[in-house]
């Protein structure tokens with residue numbers, strides 16, 4: 001109890017609300033008792049088999065369902081589950097008022113009954129990205145990534161013995177060897193290559209018809225960001241990058257957790273002849289600024305024989321008093337707008 005009070009006092013003494021929230025969250029990750037206390041009166045994001053629960057409001061827009069711990073306790077009772085399932089909740093953040101936010105997957109319970117009781121629908125994460133706005137999409141993505149990590153990290157890869165999580169769900173420890181595991185992300189570079197006049201976009205065969213996007217690739221072990229970027233551009237389209245600059249970064253939950261680092265890169269117009277590796281990309285082309293701008297203003301065309309459209313994933317803006325983030329692909333395409 002003393003430790004709980006210390007952490008609450010430490011975070012309330014800070015002049016900056018951002019610093020206060022970060023210290024509060026860090027305290028919850030480090031101390032199981034403090035975290036258990038916060039869970040008693042928390043905001044809860046519900047998932048069913050990794051699909052978030054969304055509610056439609058009067059204006060027809062979608063929000064994540066606003067549930068409190070007590071609502072979830074009643075829901076679990078109504079669905080015939082005991083309250084111990086609540087112990088599987090994972091910490092994902094806190095509100096401006098230092099109210100802890102947790103997520104919980106109730107995939108073992110009746111989906112339709114849960115939807116009826118909550119007045120919402122469990123929606124596939126990709127679809128949710130198109131339906132949610134503001135800070136909700138990144139929070140839901142983070143929650144799903146953490147839930148997925150817990151669901152697939154039940155055993156130690158060194159000993160084969162069960163792992164056990166801490167109260168916040170920020171780590172798991174092997175019951176036999178004591179090895180500690182932390183949630184994992186794969187670093188990825190996504191790059192908009194330009195020759196000064198045009199930008200280079202490519203598409204994989206699995207993309208929806210007509211959609212093009214910036215090039216992307218996973219970092220190999222030991223590589224720097226610039227080494228990955230240069231290698232991926234060389235491998236996929238046969239070009240040598242002359243210079244690059246970092247633009248922004250984003251967590252990307254599909255298909256597993258990636259840490260996307262978005263960059264701009266330039267190539268010499270004299271050496272801009274593409275040599276596409278068709279085992280990786282179905283096509284890659286140079287697009288004018290006007291083509292990209294028109295494509296951003298019109299919804300993707302799915303019919304045959306249509307002009308190609310650059311892929312513009314849904315915006316996932318996150319605002320706070322001190323931070324403003326925009327997803328990397330929009331940021332690099334938005335820069336085209338300014339150049340134009």
Ligand SMILES: NC(=O)C1=CN([C@@H]2O[C@H](COP(=O)(O)OP(=O)(O)OC[C@H]3O[C@@H](n4cnc5c(N)ncnc54)[C@H](O)[C@@H]3O)[C@@H](O)[C@H]2O)C=CC1
Nearest residue numbers: 186188190213214215216217218219232252254255258280
């Ligand atoms: N334009 C794009 O391609 C976009 C890609 N992304 C994300 O970036 C990620 C990387 O882009 P790709 O072009 O697919 O990468 P990529 O060009 O590196 O090719 C993927 C291949 O790399 C290998 N690979 C190496 N390390 C891997 C790891 N840690 N996880 C999975 N595969 C690994 C696998 O053989 C895989 O088939 C994608 O999974 C996607 O989620 C997001 C937006 C756009």
Ligand SMILES: [Mg+2]
Nearest residue numbers: 215216217236
């Ligand atoms: Mg690639």
